[in-house]
Amino acid sequence: MTAMATTHNITDAAIASFSATPNPRLWEIMESLVRHLHGFVVDVELSQEEWATAIAYLTRVGHSCEGARQEFILLSDVLGVSMVVDAINHDAEGDTTESTVLGPFYVDNPKAAAQGADIAAGAAGTPMWIDTQVLDASGAPIAGATVDVWQCDEEGLYDVQRDLSGTEQALRARFVTDEEGRVRCWSVVPVAYQIPSDGPVGDLLAATGRHPWRPAHIHFKIVADGYASLVSHLFVSGDAYLDGDAVFGVKSSLIVDLTDHAGEQAPGGRAVSGRYKQLEYRFVLGKAA
Ligand SMILES: [Fe+2]
Numbered sequence: 205m206t207a208m209a210t211t212h213n214i215t216d217a218a219i220a221s222f223s224a225t226p227n228p229r230l231w232e233i234m235e236s237l238v239r240h241l242h243g244f245v246v247d248v249e250l251s252q253e254e255w256a257t258a259i260a261y262l263t264r265v266g267h268s269c270e271g272a273r274q275e276f277i278l279l280s281d282v283l284g285v286s287m288v289v290d291a292i293n294h295d296a297e298g299d300t301t302e303s304t305v306l307g308p309f310y311v312d313n314p315k316a317a318a319q320g321a322d323i324a325a326g327a328a329g330t331p332m333w334i335d336t337q338v339l340d341a342s343g344a345p346i347a348g349a350t351v352d353v354w355q356c357d358e359e360g361l362y363d364v365q366r367d368l369s370g371t372e373q374a375l376r377a378r379f380v381t382d383e384e385g386r387v388r389c390w391s392v393v394p395v396a397y398q399i400p401s402d403g404p405v406g407d408l409l410a411a412t413g414r415h416p417w418r419p420a421h422i423h424f425k426i427v428a429d430g431y432a433s434l435v436s437h438l439f440v441s442g443d444a445y446l447d448g449d450a451v452f453g454v455k456s457s458l459i460v461d462l463t464d465h466a467g468e469q470a471p472g473g474r475a476v477s478g479r480y481k482q483l484e485y486r487f488v489l490g491k492a493a
Contacts, residue, residue: 215242261404268403272364274308278405281305281451282414294432298341300490303436304453307423308400309362314352317377320472322390325374329358329392331480332462333471338385338426338487345385346489349428352378353389355421360397381428390474393462393481394420396445409450416450419443424487431489438485460485 218238225231250258268275280286286305294303317323324331334353338346354376356362363374379387398416401409409416421437439446439459446454462481470476 215239218242261408264404268405272309272311273400275400275403275405277306277308278399278403279408281307281453282399282405282409284452287452297490299488300341300432301434301436301487302455302457303434304455304458305437305451306425306435307451307453309354309364310352310423310425311354311364311373311376314354314376314378315373317379317389319379319382319386320388320390321377322474323353323375323377324390324392327357327374327392329395331470331474331476332391332393333388333465333480333482334391334422335388335471335482335484336386336424336487337485338381338387338428338489340431341488341490345381345383346428346431347381347383347385349381349385349426349431349489350378351381351387352376352423352425353387353391354423355391355394356397358392358395360395365400388472390472391422394422394440396420396443399450414450415448417445418449418451419445419454421453422483426487426489428489430492432492434487434489436487438483 215238219235222231222234222238225234245255248254265275265279277286280289290303290305336351338349338351340346354362357375363372363376366372375391377389379389381387396417396419399418400406401416406416408414420440420443424434424436424438426434426436437453437458439454441459441461446459460483462483465480465482466478470480471482
């Protein structure tokens with residue numbers, strides 16, 4: 205008589221089925237994935253109906269990815285997985301700037317902008333002068349670094365949420381640091397926004413009584429030869445959601461105070477009527493591994 209299959213020997217059999225994997229890292233990942241996934245299913249005693257619901261849910265997540273919309277990154281973000289991956293891979297050493305999530309709204313190779321440019325492209329909002337510098341751990345400027353900047357508009361939306369093709373870029377640009385390692389540009393003050401909640405990730409938040417808000421922030425991705433690339437945000441101090449970010453991305457070292465200025469002598473030769481804000485920050489990159 206054949207022995208009945210048990211959850212124990214199914215797990216062992218499934219793991220063993222991958223044991224001839226030539227790539228040792230893939231083997232390590234598959235062995236652990238099967239063990240944890242089976243353990244999870246056994247732990248919650250998943251019903252057939254719940255299994256079907258999970259399959260249908262992940263199918264919806266996949267179908268929701270269209271053009272620049274990336275529902276899987278969003279799902280990873282709200283589950284906290286993106287920040288665990290970040291923590292494992294970017295243990296900031298010394299005074300180097302801490303990293304945080306890339307998020308679902310990054311666009312590869314954004315359009316280039318000149319120093320002092322206004323990336324708002326006509327978007328409404330309080331003008332904000334961004335004055336940053338990219339340094340190495342010794343405090344020396346890093347010239348020629350690529351700095352991608354992206355943020356939401358006054359209504360809390362990214363350009364790619366208004367134009368899924370990603371061709372109409374606004375509040376997004378690529379700069380190159382000058383000899384002093386600086387990047388300076390005009391933008392508008394970012395606002396707290398809700399992550400897209402009209403899809404399966406939004407349904408998950410609603411079903412679990414979670415809010416979809418992220419505190420106001422600007423994204424930066426900095427790449428320089430010989431240095432570890434940095435993906436991070438700068439958060440605006442005082443925001444109501446700094447302690448409750450829907451994607452767990454806040455780190456205290458990334459919270460900045462915006463300073464208040466009057467318009468007469470605005471930087472970059474720009475005439476600003478009324479008040480504007482200024483954001484200053486020094487990014488410090490570690491050496492490449
Ligand atoms: Fe964002």
